[in-house]
Amino acid sequence: MLLELRRLLDLSLVFIGHDLAVIRQVSQRVMVMYLGRVMEIAPAAELFARPRHPYTRALMAAAPVPDPKLERARAAPALGGEIPSPLAPPSGCVFRSRCAYAIDRCAADIPRLEAAGSAQVACLRAAEI
Numbered sequence: 428m429l430l431e432l433r434r435l436l437d438l439s440l441v442f443i444g445h446d447l448a449v450i451r452q453v454s455q456r457v458m459v460m461y462l463g464r465v466m467e468i469a470p471a472a473e474l475f476a477r478p479r480h481p482y483t484r485a486l487m488a489a490a491p492v493p494d495p496k497l498e499r500a501r502a503a504p505a506l507g508g509e510i511p512s513p514l515a516p517p518s519g520c521v522f523r524s525r526c527a528y529a530i531d532r533c534a535a536d537i538p539r540l541e542a543a544g545s546a547q548v549a550c551l552r553a554a555e556i
Contacts, residue, residue, distance in 0.1 A: 481527065520551065
C-alpha cells in the first residue's frame with residue numbers, strides 16, 4: 428500500500444522501522460542509526476548488497492533467514508563488546524566499544540559522513556574494510 432501511494436501521489440515518505448525485510452521492500456534510500464547518530468546512508472539496493480559500516484554489517488548478519496532449516500543451521504551472530512548507555516554515550520564513535528575495527532583514534536574523533544560510492548559512511552576506517 429505504501430509503495431502504491433508513493434507512486435500514485437508522487438510522495439516522499441519517511442519510514443522508521445527495525446524489520447529489515449520491510450525496510451528493504453518499501454525504501455529507496457536507507458539511513459542506519461546507532462545511539463542517535465547516523466552510521467550509514469545509501470540507496471537500499473546498495474546498502475543490502477554491500478553494507479559498509481561495521482554496525483550495518485552486524486545488523487544484516489543478525490537478520491533472520493526466511494528458510495527455517497538455514498536459520499536453525501547458521502551460527503548465531505554475536506556482537507561483542509560493551510553495550511554503551513544512551514545517557515552517557517562513548518566519546519568519539521559511539522559504536523567503537525562494540526566494533527571489531529576500532530582503533531585508538533575512534534575514541535577521540537567523531538566520524539563524519541564520507542562518500543563511499545553512492546553511499547555515505549561515518550567510519551574512520553570505512554576505506555579499509
